[in-house]
Amino acid sequence: MRQFPVFVEAEGCHVASVVTVPDGDPRGIVISLAATGRHNLIGSTLSTHLSQRLVEYGLASVRLDYSGVGDSPGLVPTWVLSDVEAAAQQTRAVLTIAMETLDVSHFAAVGTCYGSRVALSLVSHPSCLGAVCLAPPVLEHGGLSRLSRRVGERTVLSYVRSRTAFRRLAGPLRRTLRARKPAARVADAFEHLDRARIVFLYGTPSFDDHYSRRAQEVLDASLASLPPEKREHFELRMLPWGPLSTFDMLSPENQADVLDVVVSLVCSSFEEAVPLPLPGATALTG
Numbered sequence: 001m002r003q004f005p006v007f008v009e010a011e012g013c014h015v016a017s018v019v020t021v022p023d024g025d026p027r028g029i030v031i032s033l034a035a036t037g038r039h040n041l042i043g044s045t046l047s048t049h050l051s052q053r054l055v056e057y058g059l060a061s062v063r064l065d066y067s068g069v070g071d072s073p074g075l076v077p078t079w080v081l082s083d084v085e086a087a088a089q090q091t092r093a094v095l096t097i098a099m100e101t102l103d104v105s106h107f108a109a110v111g112t113c114y115g116s117r118v119a120l121s122l123v124s125h126p127s128c129l130g131a132v133c134l135a136p137p138v139l140e141h142g143g144l145s146r147l148s149r150r151v152g153e154r155t156v157l158s159y160v161r162s163r164t165a166f167r168r169l170a171g172p173l174r175r176t177l178r179a180r181k182p183a184a185r186v187a188d189a190f191e192h193l194d195r196a197r198i199v200f201l202y203g204t205p206s207f208d209d210h211y212s213r214r215a216q217e218v219l220d221a222s223l224a225s226l227p228p229e230k231r232e233h234f235e236l237r238m239l240p241w242g243p244l245s246t247f248d249m250l251s252p253e254n255q256a257d258v259l260d261v262v263v264s265l266v267c268s269s270f271e272e273a274v275p276l277p278l279p280g281a282t283a284l285t286g
Helices: 045-057 085-102 114-121 143-151 153-162 164-177 184-190 213-224 244-249 252-272
Strands: 002-010 013-021 029-033 060-065 107-112 128-134 197-202 234-238
Touching: 002 085, 013 045, 013 085, 029 045, 029 085, 029 114, 045 060, 045 107, 045 244, 045 252, 060 085, 085 114, 107 114, 107 244, 107 252, 114 128, 114 184, 128 244, 128 252, 184 213, 197 252, 213 234, 244 252
Parallel strands: 029 060, 029 107, 107 128, 128 197, 197 234
Antiparallel strands: 002 013, 013 060
16 A cells, blocks of 8 residues: 655645555545544545555545645635535545546545535546445525524524514425425436436434435435436435544444445445546546
8 A cells, every 4th residue: 555645736725635545556546525624634534544445445545635624725714515616626636636647537435524515516527436425414504594503493483483573474484494405516416326326324313414304305305306227326324323424433343334334335336337438537627
């Protein structure tokens, strides 16, 4: 196993990354995308452990710190879950350099929480074999929905009901507070299920991993509109360990169990893939 650091320029910033390569020629590469947090250094604990496991199966990997996080210079004025475009552009730049350097034509993505949104943004590329998403946020929340998550939907509605003039707004407000559509990144990724495999993993307790009955209903509705050949390439799996969004806090035994699942899913994507003749090194543009 070999590891080397790579600094990549992307959209006016520099992104620190680490590429891990097996002893032989890699048969593909996996990009690991962490959640947000200044404590992350070159990805995350999961990213580091995953890279060491994947080389056993002949797969290279690359992990990175988003601009302004860890070893990547810059500033992060705010994190917005619904807008991962800057992180996605940085990720595509790093992945393009890694694929060209290693001369590989296929990749898979693994993302946690915020990183799962970034991972799903890569599924549209023809070189992508799939994405494994840990604790992915499915629902898109508007301003009032974010307010309901902060103070509680019941509290907001109780306040409305206590004001006579506002009582007639209670019904419409409840409908507004409930996010009814999947996030754009989720819906867009589902369009490519004919060739890419997508797996959502949630841990225990599931609520801490962004899973809810409403999220399941929205996913079911989105999948129901797809043809069978696409639906069979999606899987949602509930794991007995978790929450996955705080992988660092799991016991070493449970971390190993989660990694076993992720490695198995990633490797199966490469084993099932039919190599596509791609013209040269294709840049990963949005």
